[in-house]
Amino acid sequence: MNTPISLTLLRHGRSFADDEGVHEGRYDSPLTEIGRAQARQRAEDFAWRGLTFDAIITSTLQRAQTTAQIIASALQMNIEEDPDWMEKDNGKLASLPFDIAEEHYPQPATPSPYTPQGVTGESQWDIYIRAANAVQKLVQRGPGSYLVVAHGGILNMAVRTMIGTNPTVNQPGFAFAFGDTGYMRLAYYPDHQRWVMLEFNPGVISD
Numbered sequence: 001m002n003t004p005i006s007l008t009l010l011r012h013g014r015s016f017a018d019d020e021g022v023h024e025g026r027y028d029s030p031l032t033e034i035g036r037a038q039a040r041q042r043a044e045d046f047a048w049r050g051l052t053f054d055a056i057i058t059s060t061l062q063r064a065q066t067t068a069q070i071i072a073s074a075l076q077m078n079i080e081e082d083p084d085w086m087e088k089d090n091g092k093l094a095s096l097p098f099d100i101a102e103e104h105y106p107q108p109a110t111p112s113p114y115t116p117q118g119v120t121g122e123s124q125w126d127i128y129i130r131a132a133n134a135v136q137k138l139v140q141r142g143p144g145s146y147l148v149v150a151h152g153g154i155l156n157m158a159v160r161t162m163i164g165t166n167p168t169v170n171q172p173g174f175a176f177a178f179g180d181t182g183y184m185r186l187a188y189y190p191d192h193q194r195w196v197m198l199e200f201n202p203g204v205i206s207d
Contacts, residue, residue: 002189002190004143004187004188005138005143006144007188008051009178009186010067010147010182011151011180011181012031012039012064012067012149012151013031013037014180014204015029015030015031017063017095018206022096023090024095025117026061026086026121029095031063039066042067043075047074051145053077055144056079056149057079057080057146058085058148059151060083061086063151064151071149079149084131085154086151088153088157089121090122092104092105094118113166128160130154155176159184176202177202177205179203179206183203184200
């Protein structure tokens with residue numbers, strides 16, 4: 001029987017870094033009160049719709065952890081941490097305002113998917129491989145329903161691994177706009193090795 005694996009990918013609520021206008025990445029910025037309210041609202045939405053999960057897996061960064069904890073509390077569940085769902089390591093760019101980052105660490109003239117971000121961070125291929133590993137671990141759990149609470153960058157890269165699109169430089173092509181508590185619901189059919197997107201809700205998109 002081709003029993004699907006159900007997967008919901010959820011971005012965290014609004015963080016202080018969103019308001020500060022800085023590079024986030026591995027900058028471990030907490031949720032704002034608005035972000036906490038967004039997480040509570042998303043939990044209520046999931047409960048009202050009858051969405052249930054066998055496990056809630058979260059990034060180890062606090063903005064994702066807190067979002068996951070709020071939802072897990074509402075659904076009376078525990079959370080599991082997996083560092084593979086952390087946001088990209090953007091090296092020396094983390095926490096820097098965009099203009100200062102561009103002044104001190106400008107984009108290389110000819111970057112490639114192998115170029116580290118922010119001098120000391122991950123390359124696009126590093127992030128892609130990490131995302132593929134995170135997705136593989138979920139599939140290896142077998143049939144069930146799983147909620148992942150993470151970040152827009154790593155979630156988009158995870159979707160790229162599912163559809164077989166290689167990492168790119170400067171993010172050309174297609175991407176999903178995961179806003180505050182935006183989410184995507186998917187099903188994976190192992191017998192057919194097929195991913196199906198069931199729903200995409202962008203959440204709250206910041207200006």
